[in-house]
Amino acid sequence: MSTATPNAPQDTTAALPADLQDERLIAQQGVRGWAGAFLSRLKSGDLGSLPVVIGLVIIWGVFQALNDSFLSSRNLVNLTLQSAAVGTIAIGIVLVLLLGEIDLSVGSVSGLSSAILAVGMVNQGWPSVVAIVVAIVAGMVIGLAYGALFTRFGVPSFVITLAGLLAVLGLQLYVLGKEGTINIPFDSGLVKFAQQTFLPLAVSYVVALLAVALYVLTRLRVNSQRAAAGLSTTPNVMIGLRALVLAVVLLVPTYVLNRDRGVSVMFLLFVALVVVMDFAIRRTGWGRSVMAVGGNVEAARRAGINVKGIYLSVFALCSTFAAIGGLLAAGRLAAANQSSGGGDTNLNAIAAAVIGGTSLFGGRGSAYSALLGIIVIQSISSGLSLLNLDSSIRYMVTGGVLLLAVTVDSLSRRSRAAHGRA
């Protein structure tokens, strides 16, 4: 039966899944196929989060070599507590960057949110829930205003939010009034949440294992759906391997953190927001529209997407995340003052998103860049302060890392263009 008729190849392809029948497609089946595909993706400049992971390993290695308390449980718990607020702000920055826009005012908005919370709770005696809601709504309204200005008049987001940076800072000072600093009582729920709430030991492991189980179950379900639809599936070995990596990535830090105070619930909230936004970006129609607008506005418009609505929702979400970040920062500091949200908050949030691998050119990135990026930035900051180097050095190093990240972004963009993956 092995006569070389022209039909023979078709007989073999008929057994292949629908998406693997093109003979020019370099075979992608089995573990080896997956490894090959991964390598070729890297070579063509589709780096994803690999550079930042490598960078993080280097940074941790260097600081640990210079001072062996860097990777101590105590310092790592501090790192999680320091990351949550600015990391939450960075999630919003990821969203605007996906559209190819920018929001320079997130620091001011987070400061305003801190101020509203403190004045509301302490001076006005509002219940804390009311103060929190008012602060978040204020952030959302500011974002809607940016979105309206942007879609109505076409003013570049860079300029709108630069004006917003000043105006909202003024609003923050106005809300704070003459006092300048308002302390939030230590027994208030928000301060307790931000400073002292950690997962019980057993719960932390259960959460980590549940996450792994959820991952495996989703992948298996997708596999069975794909098999039923006649499409290729991920080999089970690969799913197992990935689940193993995920388990290590989750359980080892949990163990290390539990040797000190444990897993901060505030940090967990930040991670949960990242996971939710990642789902929203990759798996919902809204997220698909955001990516489309970031990739080609005109094509998105012609596809019938409500482009203005997308801009409005993203600017509003960005400011909302900034306001939530401001609340977490106020809780952690147990105070709001004139420098809340000032200093390097703004730049750290933007740098985190970019360092984490979200492109400045729009249409490319992931919510996880907020998580990875903020850990890089806080690691640098914490490592340098352990070495008793002051903020002058910290700014220079963070600036250097940001420049490196932007260069990697631009280079990989060029390489993608050359390899046809732009």
Place this chain on the structure above:
Amino acid sequence: MTATAAPATTAVLSLKGVSKRFGAVQALKDIDFDVNAGEVVALVGDNGAGKSTLVKTIAGVYTPDEGTMTFDGRTTSVSTPAEAQRLGIATVFQDLALCDNLDVVGNLFLGRELYRGRALDEVRMEQESWRLLRQLSAKIPSVRIPVASLSGGQRQTVAIARSLLGDPKVVMLDEPTAALGVAQTAEVLNLVERLRDNGHGVILISHNMSDVMAVADRVHVLRLGRNNGTFHVSQTSTQEIIAAITGATTNAVSERASRRVQKEEQS
């Protein structure tokens, strides 16, 4: 009315006195244009005659300065592409309008995603994509690569497949075969005939006269942004249409043709 013409149907899409200018350029002037259900109308004209502008005006990308549009018997004004889509007008634009960062599936279903609960149903969309692409004999290695990495013809196939989603009443194809291979061009022409047989109205823009004569029922000629005649394919010749396109009975095309005839006679 001649015996060969299709039975008189009311136009599914009809334009009256449509004008559009870009600054000092009068791109369209007083255009009247009809498409019936189950009819293929070829829109022809020289470069810059205003064909793409007319298509974009119908598709809601541009709003006309003057004129009215009737769709399905009702006077409508389409001011956004979303409205045109809701009415049932699908368009393949000359400049394709694809999102380079999204994969083939993402582009095919952009704005019309399939859901499973509240999340995107990637599996069903991928399956549908293969079905659509097979139908067009598409040569696309994978639907999970960004469209930036596809060739010009592959991108064009994706854009055409896009217009088949949903159940449009009118399909507009702006030079759909310009970058296609021989087999794919034939498939697109088959597709145009299938669309007509299923009762869709098709507007086809092409510079290829043999394609036009092969599939169109009527040819509508634009010249310098104005109507320059409508011809029933069964009652006209390529020469007549070319004369209407170029605006003269003696033109570069007919001169070349007669030169060739002379040469053949001499040899």
